[in-house]
Amino acid sequence: MMGLFTRRKTVFVDSDILVIGGGMAGCGATYESRYWGRDLKIVCVEKANIERSGAVAQGLYAINCYMGMQWNENQPEDHVRYARNDLMGLVREDLGYDIARHVDSTVHKFEEWGLPIMRDPKTGRYQREGKWQIMIHGESYKPIVAEAARKAANKVYNRIMVTHLLMDRTNTNRVAGAVGFNVRNGDFYVFRSKAVIVSAGGASHIFKPRAVGEGMGRTWYAPWSSASAYALPILVGAKMMQMENRIVLTRFKDGYGPVGAYFLHLKTYTENAYGEEYESKWRDHTKELVGDYVDRHPVPTCLRNHALLEEVKAGRGPIRMVTKEAFQDPHKETVGWENFLGMTIGQAVVWASQNIDPKHTNPELTTSEPYVMGSHATCSGAWASGPADYAPSEYQWGYNRMMTVDGLFGAGDTIGGTAHKFSSGSFTEGRIAGKAAVNYVNDLGSEQPEVSEQEYEDLERAIYQPLETYKIGRNEIVAGTVSPSYILPINGLQRLEKIMDEYVGGIGSFYTTNEPLLTRGIELLGMLKEDLAHLGAEDLHQLQRAWELHHRVLASEAVAQHTLFRTETRWPGYYYRADHPKLDDKDWHCFTLSRYDQDSGKWEMEKAPVYHIID
Numbered sequence: 088m089m090g091l092f093t094r095r096k097t098v099f100v101d102s103d104i105l106v107i108g109g110g111m112a113g114c115g116a117t118y119e120s121r122y123w124g125r126d127l128k129i130v131c132v133e134k135a136n137i138e139r140s141g142a143v144a145q146g147l148y149a150i151n152c153y154m155g156m157q158w159n160e161n162q163p164e165d166h167v168r169y170a171r172n173d174l175m176g177l178v179r180e181d182l183g184y185d186i187a188r189h190v191d192s193t194v195h196k197f198e199e200w201g202l203p204i205m206r207d208p209k210t211g212r213y214q215r216e217g218k219w220q221i222m223i224h225g226e227s228y229k230p231i232v233a234e235a236a237r238k239a240a241n242k243v244y245n246r247i248m249v250t251h252l253l254m255d256r257t258n259t260n261r262v263a264g265a266v267g268f269n270v271r272n273g274d275f276y277v278f279r280s281k282a283v284i285v286s287a288g289g290a291s292h293i294f295k296p297r298a299v300g301e302g303m304g305r306t307w308y309a310p311w312s313s314a315s316a317y318a319l320p321i322l323v324g325a326k327m328m329q330m331e332n333r334i335v336l337t338r339f340k341d342g343y344g345p346v347g348a349y350f351l352h353l354k355t356y357t358e359n360a361y362g363e364e365y366e367s368k369w370r371d372h373t374k375e376l377v378g379d380y381v382d383r384h385p386v387p388t389c390l391r392n393h394a395l396l397e398e399v400k401a402g403r404g405p406i407r408m409v410t411k412e413a414f415q416d417p418h419k420e421t422v423g424w425e426n427f428l429g430m431t432i433g434q435a436v437v438w439a440s441q442n443i444d445p446k447h448t449n450p451e452l453t454t455s456e457p458y459v460m461g462s463h464a465t466c467s468g469a470w471a472s473g474p475a476d477y478a479p480s481e482y483q484w485g486y487n488r489m490m491t492v493d494g495l496f497g498a499g500d501t502i503g504g505t506a507h508k509f510s511s512g513s514f515t516e517g518r519i520a521g522k523a524a525v526n527y528v529n530d531l532g533s534e535q536p537e538v539s540e541q542e543y544e545d546l547e548r549a550i551y552q553p554l555e556t557y558k559i560g561r562n563e564i565v566a567g568t569v570s571p572s573y574i575l576p577i578n579g580l581q582r583l584e585k586i587m588d589e590y591v592g593g594i595g596s597f598y599t600t601n602e603p604l605l606t607r608g609i610e611l612l613g614m615l616k617e618d619l620a621h622l623g624a625e626d627l628h629q630l631q632r633a634w635e636l637h638h639r640v641l642a643s644e645a646v647a648q649h650t651l652f653r654t655e656t657r658w659p660g661y662y663y664r665a666d667h668p669k670l671d672d673k674d675w676h677c678f679t680l681s682r683y684d685q686d687s688g689k690w691e692m693e694k695a696p697v698y699h700i701i702d
């Protein structure tokens with residue numbers, strides 16, 4: 088490497104446990120690793136700054152996963168039933184139960200650390216927004232959680248983007264660390280670690296967003312959720328599950344303001360453009376597709392989207408949230424606004440800019456572009472070993488939350504099968520993974536993993552290549568940004584989003600795809616992957632964008648492969664296989680698993696059984 092980056096340093100960091108991504112799950116993992124591993128070296132690496140990083144960066148107004156066992160409000164079994172129903176039967180009940188039984192203690196810690204949780208003045212209990220949600224003054228939620236992680240870690244490395252995992256030089260299925268670069272000064276980092284916990288969040292911007300051009304940064308899930316959580320394990324051959332289970336959200340239009348507090352606390356409801364209730368109209372039609380799931384309570388999230396989409400397709404949009412009635416009550420009006428001010432300020436700004444006062448105008452709702460994540464009403468992610476006391480033997484091959492690669496753990500959006508864990512459940516899963524990783528490290532004895540110098544040197548060359556490609560290719564053009572010899576990360580991103588939108592079921596096709604579309608989409612993704620070798624990065628910021636794009640493309644390929652494999656429409660409202668429009672419990676009441684082979688570029692697909700442990 089020449090010029091600007093000749094002064095680049097290589098920094099070696101040794102640890103027992105390396106946590107990649109200091110969001111909710113990463114902070115939980117860091118905190119708990121220290122609790123059980125007093126003498127271990129625990130390092131957390133984050134591409135932003137853990138003080139305000141991840142999906143909770145802006146703050147939240149509710150903690151969406153709290154049992155309330157101290158008041159006998161819900162039991163862990165109830166939460167498993169709830170998540171299972173919402174995901175049309177397909178969740179890892181062992182993993183979900185494991186989170187649910189520990190999540191209350193996590194929330195109590197948050198309160199002890201200073202998070203203000205609202206209380207019901209009559210009962211003294213936490214103020215419920217819904218059956219599972221409690222309301223918080225959560226503008227500083229992330230800094231509070233980050234402080235606990237900072238105090239627990241030997242060191243937190245901020246501003247370092249992890250690009251690849253490193254493997255043990257003798258055991259090719261054992262992790263040995265990770266590499267990345269400092270996005271501010273360009274230094275190359277080699278992390279050598281006995282265990283690695285990936286907690287790098289979900290994936291936005293793999294499908295074309297509704298907001299394009301100058302508004303493209305506005306998505307529902309955080310725009311910096313760049314699919315590293317999936318790409319890092321996929322590249323080293325970890326099995327992934329249910330990657331077809333992308334999520335689409337009904338949100339306030341243009342600002343993506345969440346609707347939970349409105350439905351649950353303010354008791355608002357929706358209607359079509361002509362002031363009519365529409366959900367019940369689509370009941371029989373939906374029943375033909377999915378059977379009695381449509382009669383369940385609560386109706387699964389995807390099916391509620393489905394009714395909205397059908398009503399819009401029938402030409403009776405836009406769908407509106409009826410806020411005018413609730414906002415007459417000054418308390419509810421305050422809650423309605425504060426809900427956004429503490430969590431999605433952009434929605435309040437959009438309403439102000441569009442002359443929408445919800446007291447006088449019922450605001451429009453719309454469905455988002457799809458996202459891939461593991462912690463909301465969806466559960467894509469890595470296939471993980473379950474808890475020793477609860478998981479069926481087929482779901483147990485090692486330590487709790489360990490993937491199919493030795494020493495590689497995950498939590499939060501990274502881990503599949505556990506929908507509805509949200510912020511508190513993600514932190515809890517981080518704690519579970521942290522404890523298990525400590526056990527793994529303690530059990531290693533003298534069997535320490537070793538990184539190969541050759542491997543990280545090869546990766547170093549590959550990681551910085553886009554800077555070189557740009558520097559050389561830039562000479563071929565006199566003006567503008569279009570070069571014959573490189574593509575810029577933004578061009579690659581838009582190409583990815585277009586492929587995913589048109590072929591894999593995005594907004595442009597009303598979330599609909601089929602085998603021929605998916606087959607062509609996969610071919611086009613393959614061509615895009617080849618072209619990623621020609622990415623050009625003008626500076627370190629663009630270098631980060633380049634590697635985020637690599638991660639997004641690989642995760643997208645997983646989504647397309649899984650969607651092709653599952654020949655049914657399991658979650659209408661999230662996506663449709665037009666060639667297999669119905670739910671097919673006979674053949675598809677199962678998980679889909681994939682394994683990527685980096686050398687051949689091939690995906691192996693298989694089915695895994697769904698065990699119902701709870702009645």
Ligand SMILES: Cc1cc2nc3c(=O)[nH]c(=O)nc-3n(C[C@H](O)[C@H](O)[C@H](O)COP(=O)(O)OP(=O)(O)OC[C@H]3O[C@@H](n4cnc5c(N)ncnc54)[C@H](O)[C@@H]3O)c2cc1C
Nearest residue numbers: 108110111112134140141142151249287288499500509510
């Ligand atoms: C708009 C919105 C509203 C929400 N509302 C609620 C709510 O009301 N209640 C609730 O409980 N939950 C809510 N959630 C969900 C909650 O935020 C997530 O469930 C939770 O943050 C997931 O935790 P995580 O640790 O997996 O991911 P995150 O918290 O997103 O953390 C991932 C971290 O990894 C870092 N990272 C990513 N890639 C790399 C890399 N390559 N190298 C280094 N670091 C990397 C990121 O910068 C980030 O800090 C909401 C989320 C959003 C976006």
